[in-house]
Amino acid sequence: EPEVTQTPSHQVTQMGQEVILRCVPISNHLYFYWYRQILGQKVEFLVSFYNNEISEKSEIFDDQFSVERPDGSNFTLKIRSTKLEDSAMYFCASSRTGHEQFFGPGTRLTVL
Amino acid sequence: ELKVEQNPLFLSMQEGKNYTIYCNYSTTSDRLYWYRQDPGKSLESLFVLLSNGAVKQEGRLMASLDTKARLSTLHITAAVHDLSATYFCAVDNPRDDKIIFGKGTRLHILP
Numbered sequence: 001e002p003e004v005t006q007t008p009s010h011q012v013t014q015m016g017q018e019v020i021l022r023c024v025p026i027s028n029h030l031y032f033y034w035y036r037q038i039l040g041q042k043v044e045f046l047v048s049f050y051n052n053e054i055s056e057k058s059e060i061f062d063d064q065f066s067v068e069r070p071d072g073s074n075f076t077l078k079i080r081s082t083k084l085e086d087s088a089m090y091f092c093a094s095s096r097t098g099h100e101q102f103f104g105p106g107t108r109l110t111v112l
Numbered sequence: 113e114l115k116v117e118q119n120p121l122f123l124s125m126q127e128g129k130n131y132t133i134y135c136n137y138s139t140t141s142d143r144l145y146w147y148r149q150d151p152g153k154s155l156e157s158l159f160v161l162l163s164n165g166a167v168k169q170e171g172r173l174m175a176s177l178d179t180k181a182r183l184s185t186l187h188i189t190a191a192v193h194d195l196s197a198t199y200f201c202a203v204d205n206p207r208d209d210k211i212i213f214g215k216g217t218r219l220h221i222l223p
Contacts, residue, residue, distance in 0.1 A: 033211075043155065043200060043213040056209045091154060099143060099162060099204075101211075103155040 002026045004104035006092050012110045013082055021077045021107045023092030029102075031095040032075045034067065036060070036088040037106075043091070049075065050098070082111045114139045114205040118214035126222050128190050133217045135184040135201035142179045143204035146186055148197045149216070155200065159186075191221045 005024045013019050025032050034046040047057040047067055054067065064080045075094075079086055089108050093101040115138040125131050135144070143162055147155040159168045161177035161184060168175050172195065174187045184201055198216045205212060 035213075042215045043202070045211050045213070048209060048211075058210060093155075098209075100145070100157055100160045102157060103147075105154045 004092055004094055004102050006090075006104035006107050008107060009105065010108045010110070012112065015084055015111055016081050019079050019082055019109065021079075021090050021092075021109070023075045023077070023094075023104055024073050025075055025092065025094030026096075026102060027073070029094035029096045031055075031098045031101075032067075032069070033093040033095070033101060034077045035091045035093065035103075037091065038088045046077070079109075082109075084111050087111045114141070114203060114210070114212045116201060116203050116212045116214040118199075118201055118217050120217060121215055122218045122220075124220045124222060125188075125191055127192055130190065131188050133186040133188075133199055133201075133219075135186070135203075135214055137182050137184075137203045137212075139205065139207070140179070140182070141203050141206055142177075143206070144177050144184045145202045145204075145211075146175050146184070147200045147202065149200060150197050158199075188219075193221050193223050195219065196221045 007022045032049040037043045045058050046061045048055045066078045068076050089106045091106045092104040095101045117136045146158040149155050159175040164179040166177045172189045177184045198218045200216045202213045
Protein backbone atom coordinates (compact mmCIF):
# COMPACT_ATOMS: atom_id res chain seq x y z
CA GLU A 1 0.00 0.00 0.00
CA PRO A 2 1.46 3.38 -0.98
CA GLU A 3 2.53 5.62 1.86
CA VAL A 4 4.09 8.99 2.53
CA THR A 5 7.76 8.79 3.44
CA GLN A 6 9.92 11.36 5.19
CA THR A 7 13.65 11.76 5.67
CA PRO A 8 15.49 12.05 7.90
CA SER A 9 13.63 10.52 10.82
CA HIS A 10 15.64 12.67 13.22
CA GLN A 11 17.60 15.85 12.50
CA VAL A 12 19.77 17.59 15.05
CA THR A 13 21.03 21.06 14.20
CA GLN A 14 22.57 24.11 15.77
CA MET A 15 20.53 27.27 16.22
CA GLY A 16 20.87 29.52 13.20
CA GLN A 17 21.56 26.68 10.77
CA GLU A 18 19.43 25.87 7.78
CA VAL A 19 17.61 22.56 7.60
CA ILE A 20 15.73 20.85 4.79
CA LEU A 21 13.15 18.24 5.62
CA ARG A 22 12.19 15.92 2.83
CA CYS A 23 8.96 14.18 1.99
CA VAL A 24 7.87 11.86 -0.78
CA PRO A 25 4.08 12.06 -1.05
CA ILE A 26 1.90 9.28 -2.43
CA SER A 27 2.42 9.29 -6.17
CA ASN A 28 -1.04 10.17 -7.51
CA HIS A 29 -1.76 12.78 -4.84
CA LEU A 30 -2.09 16.43 -5.77
CA TYR A 31 -2.29 18.23 -2.43
CA PHE A 32 0.62 18.44 -0.04
CA TYR A 33 0.89 19.72 3.50
CA TRP A 34 3.34 20.32 6.31
CA TYR A 35 2.37 20.26 9.97
CA ARG A 36 4.36 20.44 13.16
CA GLN A 37 3.74 19.00 16.60
CA ILE A 38 5.65 20.23 19.58
CA LEU A 39 6.14 17.38 22.02
CA GLY A 40 2.92 16.50 23.80
CA GLN A 41 0.94 19.25 22.09
CA LYS A 42 -1.53 19.47 19.27
CA VAL A 43 -0.79 19.24 15.59
CA GLU A 44 -0.37 22.68 13.97
CA PHE A 45 -0.97 23.42 10.31
CA LEU A 46 1.97 25.09 8.58
CA VAL A 47 1.29 25.16 4.86
CA SER A 48 -0.66 23.58 2.03
CA PHE A 49 0.59 23.27 -1.53
CA TYR A 50 -1.33 22.59 -4.71
CA ASN A 51 -0.59 23.03 -8.39
CA ASN A 52 2.98 24.03 -7.67
CA GLU A 53 2.17 26.86 -5.36
CA ILE A 54 1.30 27.55 -1.76
CA SER A 55 -2.47 27.56 -1.36
CA GLU A 56 -2.55 28.44 2.31
CA LYS A 57 -0.14 29.09 5.15
CA SER A 58 -0.43 29.73 8.86
CA GLU A 59 1.04 32.47 11.00
CA ILE A 60 3.79 30.06 12.02
CA PHE A 61 4.97 29.83 8.42
CA ASP A 62 6.94 33.07 8.33
CA ASP A 63 9.77 34.18 6.07
CA GLN A 64 12.11 31.64 7.63
CA PHE A 65 10.09 28.82 6.10
CA SER A 66 9.77 27.79 2.49
CA VAL A 67 8.49 24.81 0.57
CA GLU A 68 9.43 23.38 -2.76
CA ARG A 69 8.49 20.57 -5.05
CA PRO A 70 11.77 20.38 -6.94
CA ASP A 71 10.83 17.36 -9.04
CA GLY A 72 7.87 15.09 -9.58
CA SER A 73 8.26 13.22 -6.32
CA ASN A 74 9.84 15.24 -3.52
CA PHE A 75 8.23 17.91 -1.38
CA THR A 76 10.60 19.80 0.92
CA LEU A 77 10.32 22.14 3.87
CA LYS A 78 13.25 24.47 4.44
CA ILE A 79 13.85 26.40 7.62
CA ARG A 80 16.40 29.08 6.84
CA SER A 81 17.75 29.94 10.27
CA THR A 82 16.51 27.58 12.94
CA LYS A 83 15.49 28.75 16.40
CA LEU A 84 15.20 26.72 19.59
CA GLU A 85 11.42 26.91 19.39
CA ASP A 86 11.48 25.19 15.99
CA SER A 87 12.22 21.94 17.79
CA ALA A 88 9.24 19.72 17.06
CA MET A 89 8.01 16.78 15.06
CA TYR A 90 7.32 17.80 11.47
CA PHE A 91 4.76 15.80 9.54
CA CYS A 92 4.23 15.84 5.82
CA ALA A 93 0.83 14.80 4.48
CA SER A 94 -0.64 14.32 1.04
CA SER A 95 -4.13 13.99 -0.35
CA ARG A 96 -5.62 13.02 -3.67
CA THR A 97 -8.81 15.03 -3.24
CA GLY A 98 -7.89 17.73 -0.75
CA HIS A 99 -9.96 15.99 1.92
CA GLU A 100 -8.58 12.80 3.47
CA GLN A 101 -4.90 13.30 4.19
CA PHE A 102 -2.29 10.63 4.65
CA PHE A 103 0.52 11.47 7.00
CA GLY A 104 4.16 10.50 6.85
CA PRO A 105 6.04 9.11 9.85
CA GLY A 106 7.47 12.51 10.72
CA THR A 107 10.89 14.07 11.18
CA ARG A 108 11.93 14.94 14.70
CA LEU A 109 13.85 18.22 14.56
CA THR A 110 16.02 19.10 17.53
CA VAL A 111 17.59 22.57 17.58
CA LEU A 112 20.44 23.00 20.05
CA GLU B 113 -10.61 32.55 13.57
CA LEU B 114 -11.62 28.91 13.65
CA LYS B 115 -11.22 27.25 17.03
CA VAL B 116 -11.54 23.52 17.60
CA GLU B 117 -12.17 22.18 21.06
CA GLN B 118 -12.14 18.58 22.12
CA ASN B 119 -13.33 17.15 25.36
CA PRO B 120 -12.39 15.41 27.38
CA LEU B 121 -8.65 15.90 26.90
CA PHE B 122 -7.88 12.81 28.90
CA LEU B 123 -10.04 9.76 29.41
CA SER B 124 -9.30 6.63 31.36
CA MET B 125 -11.88 3.92 31.00
CA GLN B 126 -12.40 0.25 31.61
CA GLU B 127 -12.49 -2.30 28.85
CA GLY B 128 -16.00 -3.12 27.74
CA LYS B 129 -17.41 0.33 28.47
CA ASN B 130 -18.84 2.84 26.02
CA TYR B 131 -17.80 6.43 25.81
CA THR B 132 -18.00 9.49 23.56
CA ILE B 133 -15.40 12.11 22.66
CA TYR B 134 -16.73 15.49 21.58
CA CYS B 135 -15.33 17.94 19.07
CA ASN B 136 -16.81 21.44 18.87
CA TYR B 137 -15.74 24.07 16.40
CA SER B 138 -16.44 27.75 16.18
CA THR B 139 -17.20 28.60 12.54
CA THR B 140 -19.18 26.99 9.76
CA SER B 141 -17.54 23.99 8.19
CA ASP B 142 -18.75 20.77 6.69
CA ARG B 143 -15.42 19.01 6.53
CA LEU B 144 -14.16 17.28 9.63
CA TYR B 145 -11.61 14.55 10.16
CA TRP B 146 -10.71 12.17 12.95
CA TYR B 147 -7.19 10.87 13.41
CA ARG B 148 -5.54 8.45 15.77
CA GLN B 149 -1.99 8.88 17.03
CA ASP B 150 -0.07 6.28 18.99
CA PRO B 151 2.79 7.54 21.19
CA GLY B 152 5.77 8.60 19.10
CA LYS B 153 3.98 7.72 15.87
CA SER B 154 2.33 9.49 13.00
CA LEU B 155 -1.36 10.23 12.51
CA GLU B 156 -3.64 7.61 11.08
CA SER B 157 -6.76 8.74 9.29
CA LEU B 158 -9.88 7.25 10.86
CA PHE B 159 -12.85 9.11 9.43
CA VAL B 160 -13.60 11.79 6.86
CA LEU B 161 -16.96 13.51 7.42
CA LEU B 162 -18.03 15.76 4.59
CA SER B 163 -21.67 16.59 5.14
CA ASN B 164 -24.23 17.34 7.81
CA GLY B 165 -25.56 14.18 9.34
CA ALA B 166 -22.65 12.07 8.12
CA VAL B 167 -22.13 8.96 10.20
CA LYS B 168 -19.31 6.52 9.68
CA GLN B 169 -18.40 3.37 11.55
CA GLU B 170 -15.29 1.25 11.65
CA GLY B 171 -15.18 -1.56 14.15
CA ARG B 172 -15.83 -0.21 17.64
CA LEU B 173 -15.57 3.42 16.55
CA MET B 174 -18.36 5.54 15.14
CA ALA B 175 -18.10 9.19 14.13
CA SER B 176 -20.86 11.64 13.35
CA LEU B 177 -21.11 15.23 12.24
CA ASP B 178 -23.75 17.84 13.00
CA THR B 179 -22.76 20.95 11.08
CA LYS B 180 -25.62 23.02 12.49
CA ALA B 181 -24.45 22.38 16.04
CA ARG B 182 -20.82 22.52 14.89
CA LEU B 183 -20.25 19.28 16.69
CA SER B 184 -18.73 15.94 15.91
CA THR B 185 -18.69 12.92 18.15
CA LEU B 186 -16.45 9.87 18.21
CA HIS B 187 -18.21 7.06 19.99
CA ILE B 188 -16.38 4.06 21.34
CA THR B 189 -18.36 0.88 21.88
CA ALA B 190 -17.16 -1.87 24.23
CA ALA B 191 -13.65 -0.46 24.45
CA VAL B 192 -10.65 -2.72 24.17
CA HIS B 193 -7.07 -2.01 25.26
CA ASP B 194 -5.87 -1.70 21.64
CA LEU B 195 -7.89 1.48 21.26
CA SER B 196 -5.62 3.30 23.72
CA ALA B 197 -4.19 6.26 21.79
CA THR B 198 -4.64 9.98 21.31
CA TYR B 199 -7.55 10.93 19.07
CA PHE B 200 -7.57 14.23 17.22
CA CYS B 201 -10.35 15.91 15.37
CA ALA B 202 -9.45 18.41 12.66
CA VAL B 203 -11.68 20.91 10.90
CA ASP B 204 -11.24 22.37 7.44
CA ASN B 205 -12.00 26.09 7.41
CA PRO B 206 -13.73 26.69 4.07
CA ARG B 207 -12.81 30.38 4.17
CA ASP B 208 -9.10 29.78 3.95
CA ASP B 209 -8.61 26.01 3.62
CA LYS B 210 -6.50 25.88 6.75
CA ILE B 211 -6.97 22.72 8.73
CA ILE B 212 -7.16 23.27 12.46
CA PHE B 213 -6.63 20.44 14.90
CA GLY B 214 -8.10 20.06 18.33
CA LYS B 215 -5.77 19.45 21.26
CA GLY B 216 -6.44 15.74 21.18
CA THR B 217 -8.06 13.32 23.59
CA ARG B 218 -5.66 10.92 25.24
CA LEU B 219 -7.59 7.71 25.72
CA HIS B 220 -6.31 5.12 28.16
CA ILE B 221 -8.23 1.88 28.34
CA LEU B 222 -7.60 -0.23 31.38
CA PRO B 223 -7.65 -4.00 30.98
